[in-house]
Each structure stands twice: as structure tokens, then as C-alpha cells.
Amino acid sequence: MIELLALESGHGGRHSATTAGLPRTPGRLDSNLVKIAHVRERNAPAGTPWRLAVARDAGAGRWLDLEEARQGLVVEDPHRAHNSALFRQPVTTLDDHLARGMRVEALAEIVEGYAAADDDDEAILPVTDLRFGPPILQPPSLRDFYAFERHVKTIWQRRGATVPEAWYRLPIFYFGNVSEVRGPGDPVWAPRGSEELDYELEVGALVDTPAIDLEPDRADEAIGGYLILNDWSARDLQRDETTVRLGPAKGKDFATTIGPWLVTPGELADARAGEAYALQMTAHVNGLETSHGAWSSAQFSFGEMLARASADVHLRAGDLIGSGTVGSGCLLEVKDEVLKRYLQPGDTVTLAIERLGTLTTPIVDRPSDGTEHGSRPS
Known part of the structure; x- marks a missing residue:
């Protein structure tokens, strides 16, 4: 039985666990709550608090600052703060919103209620600024799966072996390092001792409600949105670690980049193809296309992945799920045909997934000022 715990409605009330698994009703998500992001002024100093915003138009050229909008709505009608939990406290980050027990879709109440006066409205932020x-600053956990057969076959063939039978039965994952989550434009560098830095082109899904023992055919009801995920890899470190059949560890835990924003499921509904989405995925290095795949080629759905992840354990709101690398979605698979090498300082890696946007990362030298010791870009 699917068990989604303490789902939050758009009006601040909780559903019981027995009704929480009912399919979502399309409407508000589809038209008003499509892209959600953490933003701040382009030239703001490091450490400036992020603001939670929603794209105001299809091209994401204008963004609505949700806290500015919330304040305006409460001034307009103070009863909102009495009638809805959403309006009683400041809207700061998506992390805090989820920690208060509210789902992503609850934010639609602000978006629907706010009518900007004009482009000079302080709540409206131009994307150029x-x-x-x-999209999630500090996920409680990060599970990265291994869901695309083409990628898996290529990796095993390079080892002179066939894909283990168990892979076809079990959605396999490893735990990533939530302390090193980066956003769009944040630099990445090869970890100490590595000369084989690689990208991995993946879809990420954000869990937005506590859940346990989810059923595969309904588990994606626990997803608040999708994003692009780059599971950076140090292939030489990873290769050494796997010889002792434990890990991945230091070959993977130095950086994971996500972004550029969270796209709600309703925005993707017309691209549904079976249990996945008919959306193209590409990677470019310095403008050269190096990878091209399709989300719909996944062997396992996010529902199956979430069912596996939640078996006998509690998922938490904010948990991040990676799909694993799409076929051809890393240099380990394709470098000999396209780039002839791994990534180097000065390279720019750009991942793109239809409807989810574009995620760009500059590759730099490993800092010598101590930045690598627990101080990720901020």
C-alpha cells in the first residue's frame, strides 16, 4: 500500500495517509506553478540569502518573488494569515517550505492570488538581474540510480563482462554526498589525485512529502518536480575503488550539480510516454555535442525507483533521486569518439533536457586557498 505521510494541501490542511495517495488533480500546477527556483541578484555577495521565486512567463524571463508576493497578499487581506498556514510565516527557501510540512504545489496559492501591477512591481524580478x-539547497539525502540500459551495457562491456541479471530486476542506487550540492554556474574541479574528471547527464526528481513503502505504480505521486542533475565523476578514483567492490566513494562524492530550476509534473504531462517522458537529453563541452539520449529510454520509472528507495524506510521531503546516466551521457562512454579526453580546467559543460532547461558548469583548477575543505560555492 502506498503511504504518503502528512501531505499538505494548498490551503494548509493535511490529508490523512489513507487519502493522500489519490491522484493529483491537474489545474493549478499546470497553469500557474511550473518553474520554481532559488534566486538572488546577479552581483550579490556570496552568502546573500536565496529567495524563492516562480517563473511568471513561459520563457522564464520574469520571476515572482514569493515572499514579496505573500506580504502583499496579507496586507491586502489579513484573513489569509488566519486561514492558511502558507501565509502565516515568511516564504524563504524551498527547503524551509518543505520542512514546514507543505508540498511544492501549495505555493500555487500565492501565485494564483497575486496580480502584479506592472513590471515595476518589486515582486517581479527580470531574469537578466x-x-x-x-533548486533544493540541502537535500536530506541523495540517492542516485542506474536506470538506463545502454549506459549500463557499455560500462560492463568495457570490463569484458555482461550486465548482471540482478540489474534487470532491481533498481540499484548509491548514496551521494549532500554536502557538495552545487547550482547553475558554480565551478567544479577534479578532486585531489584525479586526472579523469567526467560529467554524467541525468534527470533528478525531488520528493516533497514523507513517504514509506511506496507502490511502483503510484510512487511518483510523491514527486514535487524534476530537474537536471550532473553526477560528476572522477573515473580514475572510481576505477580503483571498484576493484575492492565497495563504493562509489571518493570517485563520486566531491560534487553534484542540480538546476537550473524545479519543473512541476503538470508541465510535463503532455510529453508522457509510458512510465517516463519523451524528452531529449543532450550534453555539450565547449559547444560541441558530446551526448544525446532520451528520458523515455529508461529501464526503470521513477515510480519503480521510489518504490525501491522507500522499501522499509522513510523518505523525507526534500530527498533527491537521480535517474542514473542516460545512454551516451558521459565521456567514459563517448570520449574516444568525440572529445578524445576527459574534462580539463577551462572547459564548460552544458547539460540540457527538454522542458527542464539548461545547466552550465565551468571547470576550473582545484583551489589552493582551502576552498576544497568544506566550503562549496555559495
Whole structure:
């Protein structure tokens, strides 16, 4: 039985666990709550608080500052703060919103209620003035799966072996390092001792409600939105670690980049193809296309991945799920045909997924000022 715990409605009330698994009703998500992001002024100093915003138009050229909008709506009608939990406290980050027990879709109440006077409205932010952060700043956990057969076959063939039978039965994952989550434009460098830095082109899904023992055919009801995920890899470190059949560890835990924003499921409904979406995925290095795949080629759906992840354990709101690398979605698979090498300082990696946007990362030298010791870009 699917068990989604403490789902929050758009009006601040909780559903019981017995009714929480009912399919979502399309409407508000589809038209008003499509892209959600953490933003701040482009030239703001490091450490400036992020602001939670929603794209105001299809091209994401204008963004609505949700806290500015919330304040305006409460001034307009003070009863809102009495009638809805959403309006009683400041809207700061998506992390805080989820920690208060509210789902992503609850934010639609602000978007629907706010009518901007004009482009000079302080709540409206032009994209040209903004820098974007990770859509979730500090996920409680990060599970990265291994869902695309073409990628898996290529990796095993390079080892002179066939894909293990268990892979076809079990959605396999590893735990990533939530301390090193980066956002759009944040630099990445090869970890100490590595000369084989690689990208991995993946879809990410954000869990936005506590859940346990989800059923595969309904588990995606626990997803608040999708994003692009780059699971950076140090292939030489990873290769050494796997010889002792434990890990991945230091070959993977130095950086994961997500962004550029969170796209709600309703925005993708017309691209549904079976249990996935008919959306193209590409990677470019310095403008050269190096990878091209399709989300719909996944062997396992996010529902199946979430069912596996939640078996006998509690998922938490904010947990991040990676799909694994799409076929051809890393240099380990394709470098000999396209780039002839791994990534180097000065390279720019750009991942793109239809409807989810574009995620760009500069590759730099490993800092010598101590930045690598627990101080990620902010």
C-alpha cells in the first residue's frame, strides 16, 4: 500500500495517509506553478540569502518573488494569515517550505492570488538581474540510480563482462554526498589525485512529502518536480575503488550539480510516454555535442525507483533521486569518439533536457586557498 505521510494541501490542511495517495488533480500546477527556483541578484555577495521565486512567463524571463508576493497578499487581506498556514510565516527557501510540512504545489496559492501591477512591481524580478542557486539547497539525502540500459551495457562491456541479471530486476542506487550540492554556474574541479574528471547527464526528481513503502505504480505521486542533475565523476578514483567492490566513494562524492530550476509534473504531462517522458537529453563541452539520449529510454520509472528507495524506510521531503546516466551521457562512454579526453580546467559543460532547461558548469583548477575543505560555492 502506498503511504504518503502528512501531505499538505494548498490551503494548509493535511490529508490523512489513507487519502493522500489519490491522484493529483491537474489545474493549478499546470497553469500557474511550473518553474520554481532559488534566486538572488546577479552581483550579490556570496552568502546573500536565496529567495524563492516562480517563473511568471513561459520563457522564464520574469520571476515572482514569493515572499514579496505573500506580504502583499496579507496586507491586502489579513484573513489569509488566519486561514492558511502558507501565509502565516515568511516564504524563504524551498527547503524551509518543505520542512514546514507543505508540498511544492501549495505555493500555487500565492501565485494564483497575486496580480502584479506592472513590471515595476518589486515582486517581479527580470531574469537578466538574477543568479540561480540549487533548486533544493540541502537535500536530506541523495540517492542516485542506474536506470538506463545502454549506459549500463557499455560500462560492463568495457570490463569484458555482461550486465548482471540482478540489474534487470532491481533498481540499484548509491548514496551521494549532500554536502557538495552545487547550482547553475558554480565551478567544479577534479578532486585531489584525479586526472579523469567526467560529467554524467541525468534527470533528478525531488520528493516533497514523507513517504514509506511506496507502490511502483503510484510512487511518483510523491514527486514535487524534476530537474537536471550532473553526477560528476572522477573515473580514475572510481576505477580503483571498484576493484575492492565497495563504493562509489571518493570517485563520486566531491560534487553534484542540480538546476537550473524545479519543473512541476503538470508541465510535463503532455510529453508522457509510458512510465517516463519523451524528452531529449543532450550534453555539450565547449559547444560541441558530446551526448544525446532520451528520458523515455529508461529501464526503470521513477515510480519503480521510489518504490525501491522507500522499501522499509522513510523518505523525507526534500530527498533527491537521480535517474542514473542516460545512454551516451558521459565521456567514459563517448570520449574516444568525440572529445578524445576527459574534462580539463577551462572547459564548460552544458547539460540540457527538454522542458527542464539548461545547466552550465565551468571547470576550473582545484583551489589552493582551502576552498576544497568544506566550503562549496555559495
